[in-house]
Amino acid sequence: MTLATFIVKNALRNKRRATLSILSVAISLFLLVTLQVAMRELMNPINDEGSSLRIIVRNKVSLAQPLPARQLQVLDRIPGIVAVSPFSFFGGLYKGDEKFTSFAQFAVDPKRCGPLLSDAKLPPEQLQAWLADRTSCIVGKLTVDRYQLKIGDRMQFTGQYYPCDLELKVVGIYQGTADDRNVMFHQSYLDESLGKPGTVGTWWVRAASVDEAPLVTDRINKAFANSSAEVRAESERAFVLGFVSMWANIKTLITRISVVVLFALVLVAVSTMSMAIRERFRELAILKALGFKRRELFAFILAESVGLAVAGALIGGFGAWLVFTYMRVGGIVLALVALGLFAMCVYLLIKRQWLTGILALFAAMPVAMLGATLAQAGSIQGLTNGMFLLFEVTPQMLGLVFVVAGVLGVLAALAPMIAVARTSVVQGLKTLD
Amino acid sequence: MAVPIVTIRNLSKVYAQGEIQVTALDKISLDISVGEFLTLMGPSGSGKSTLLHIIAGIDRPTSGECRVQDVDVTKLNESKLADWRNQNVGFIFQTFNLIPVLTAFENVELPLLLTRLGGNERKTRVQAALGLVGLGDRSHHLPKQLSGGQEQRVAIARALVTDPKLIVADEPTGNLDSNSAQDVLKVLQLLSREAGKTVIMVTHDPKAAAFGSRSIHLEKGELLK
Numbered sequence: 089m090t091l092a093t094f095i096v097k098n099a100l101r102n103k104r105r106a107t108l109s110i111l112s113v114a115i116s117l118f119l120l121v122t123l124q125v126a127m128r129e130l131m132n133p134i135n136d137e138g139s140s141l142r143i144i145v146r147n148k149v150s151l152a153q154p155l156p157a158r159q160l161q162v163l164d165r166i167p168g169i170v171a172v173s174p175f176s177f178f179g180g181l182y183k184g185d186e187k188f189t190s191f192a193q194f195a196v197d198p199k200r201c202g203p204l205l206s207d208a209k210l211p212p213e214q215l216q217a218w219l220a221d222r223t224s225c226i227v228g229k230l231t232v233d234r235y236q237l238k239i240g241d242r243m244q245f246t247g248q249y250y251p252c253d254l255e256l257k258v259v260g261i262y263q264g265t266a267d268d269r270n271v272m273f274h275q276s277y278l279d280e281s282l283g284k285p286g287t288v289g290t291w292w293v294r295a296a297s298v299d300e301a302p303l304v305t306d307r308i309n310k311a312f313a314n315s316s317a318e319v320r321a322e323s324e325r326a327f328v329l330g331f332v333s334m335w336a337n338i339k340t341l342i343t344r345i346s347v348v349v350l351f352a353l354v355l356v357a358v359s360t361m362s363m364a365i366r367e368r369f370r371e372l373a374i375l376k377a378l379g380f381k382r383r384e385l386f387a388f389i390l391a392e393s394v395g396l397a398v399a400g401a402l403i404g405g406f407g408a409w410l411v412f413t414y415m416r417v418g419g420i421v422l423a424l425v426a427l428g429l430f431a432m433c434v435y436l437l438i439k440r441q442w443l444t445g446i447l448a449l450f451a452a453m454p455v456a457m458l459g460a461t462l463a464q465a466g467s468i469q470g471l472t473n474g475m476f477l478l479f480e481v482t483p484q485m486l487g488l489v490f491v492v493a494g495v496l497g498v499l500a501a502l503a504p505m506i507a508v509a510r511t512s513v514v515q516g517l518k519t520l521d
Numbered sequence: 522m523a524v525p526i527v528t529i530r531n532l533s534k535v536y537a538q539g540e541i542q543v544t545a546l547d548k549i550s551l552d553i554s555v556g557e558f559l560t561l562m563g564p565s566g567s568g569k570s571t572l573l574h575i576i577a578g579i580d581r582p583t584s585g586e587c588r589v590q591d592v593d594v595t596k597l598n599e600s601k602l603a604d605w606r607n608q609n610v611g612f613i614f615q616t617f618n619l620i621p622v623l624t625a626f627e628n629v630e631l632p633l634l635l636t637r638l639g640g641n642e643r644k645t646r647v648q649a650a651l652g653l654v655g656l657g658d659r660s661h662h663l664p665k666q667l668s669g670g671q672e673q674r675v676a677i678a679r680a681l682v683t684d685p686k687l688i689v690a691d692e693p694t695g696n697l698d699s700n701s702a703q704d705v706l707k708v709l710q711l712l713s714r715e716a717g718k719t720v721i722m723v724t725h726d727p728k729a730a731a732f733g734s735r736s737i738h739l740e741k742g743e744l745l746k
Binding site for chain 1: 574599608635679
């Protein structure tokens with residue numbers, strides 16, 4: 089036997105409690121990772137080269153205020169701009185969707201927007217078809233897959249912000265952009281449907297180079313200063329973050345939820361470790377009598393506490409990585425875990441261990457449902473109805489999970505360590521089992 | 522006069538319980554010789570367990586001196602005292618106090634984890650200690666798979682495994698039936714007579730005390746002459 093074996097045997101002496109403690113840490117850390125990933129996805133828009141060249145120009149008053157279409161002539165003359173196109177968010181409800189359509193529809197100028205969507209791969213004949221037909225649209229591959237669309241289909245949208253409905257003919261399917269969900273159609277068709285108001289939602293501009301982009305932004309803002317429609321030009325990243333900020337301070341909200349999760353986790357861990365140590369105070373006194381020093385007992389308690397927390401972190405952290413990276417595999421793994429729990433439940437009930445058996449059953453049911461949901465969704469897009477495209481668990485987040493687990497282990501060990509330090513061998517020996 | 526292994530002079534222990542002071546030991550002086558099997562007797566609260574705890578270095582006196590093999594254990598700091606206990610004292614308790622998740626072998630091996638002995642040497646020593654108490658064939662049993670008498674014999678093996686000079690036993694037969702108690706007492710007697718260990722045992726039972734080579738009585742913290 090080694091000291092490590094002794095620590096492991098102690099940690100697992102009450103298997104039910106150890107399992108429940110590990111699972112409570114695992115579930116809480118899974119939730120923490122999920123919140124962190126969600127925050128990252130919301131706060132850090134994809135920043136590829138195309139994105140750093142793109143500049144979004146919107147009405148300075150508010151995003152909801154349109155811009156005059158005549159601004160195009162001015163924009164065309166600003167140095168450093170290689171392409172400019174209207175980008176009007178239509179925000180219609182797609183036929184069949186009841187309350188919310190997860191993909192956006194943008195009215196653009198197909199002749200001008202090519203350089204703005206340089207990442208998009210669209211077959212030349214489909215591009216020609218789009219340019220030729222005013223009522224046509226191109227659709228991102230993700231939306232095509234989700235709604236099982238094909239070339240020639242007609243998409244009907246009910247206007248939510250604009251007082252008109254649209255029917256668009258699918259003539260092209262694009263992919264390769266950071267967000268292959270959107271529908272692009274002719275601005276001229278929207279103008280016509282609205283009675284030619286002479287306005288656009290926003291302008292999308294492509295700067296000649298990354299270095300020149302801030303200068304171009306400045307020039308655009310200055311060009312329309314003191315005009316009847318002052319603009320705010322900003323990088324795509326700043327624009328998206330501004331958009332996110334319209335949902336109130338989501339970062340604060342997520343941070344506060346994370347803190348509450350951690351606080352609850354600390355309470356659970358401290359209570360579990362205190363119970364675990366309290367019930368073997370007498371044994372710790374025996375160890376002291378045998379010659380184990382205070383620091384060795386501290387090390388036992390700390391190792392056990394940190395060990396349980398890190399086991400939870402391994403399951404929670406890598407579970408989150410598995411689920412969000414390989415959702416279908418994660419779903420299957422969870423289904424297998426549920427199957428194991430069902431088998432354990434049957435075994436325990438046969439052995440007349442009622443409480444543990446029922447606990448296993450209660451654990452198996454949600455795990456099975458979660459596994460089925462994940463396996464069916466197959467990806468984060470499917471699971472979130474297209475709200476999230478990527479849900480990347482980064483190494484930093486996994487690092488955070490293990491740091492949290494380490495701190496948690498130390499915090500949970502503090503109270504038992506103090507109690508052990510304060511108790512003499514004789515007092516410990518008098519403790520009832 | 523035989524060589525004393527324990528020399529106690531004017532040893533007192535006073536417990537403060539709020540404003541009330543309880544004298545557990547009152548200026549006790551005592552010599553215990555090498556190889557002696559001393560039994561400490563007396564009614565509950567007479568101070569016999571307190572005296573045993575101080576000799577074994579798990580409690581401290583209020584005043585006085587307690588030298589074991591010329592080391593004044595009352596002067597050692599906590600860390601040194603822990604090392605001293607590991608090397609010099611074997612403990613046997615009334616309630617056996619084995620670790621329930623460890624096998625008999627592992628329980629006996631526990632004090633050796635603090636030494637620099639290698640795995641093979643530890644194994645030899647543990648097997649020898651278990652063999653001495655007649656439990657060589659039960660080494661892989663958990664405490665719950667052993668009878669009370671067997672558990673206490675495992676505890677004796679644990680007390681012996683570091684080869685201490687001094688073995689302290691606090692009512693070791695208190696939780697045993699008479700047959701098991703006899704077995705345990707015979708082992709302790711053997712250790713004193715054959716192996717030259719000094720055994721100090723607290724007991725209420727005159728039959729158990731009869732196994733000792735000397736018996737002393739305490740009452741209200743004082744030695745009865």
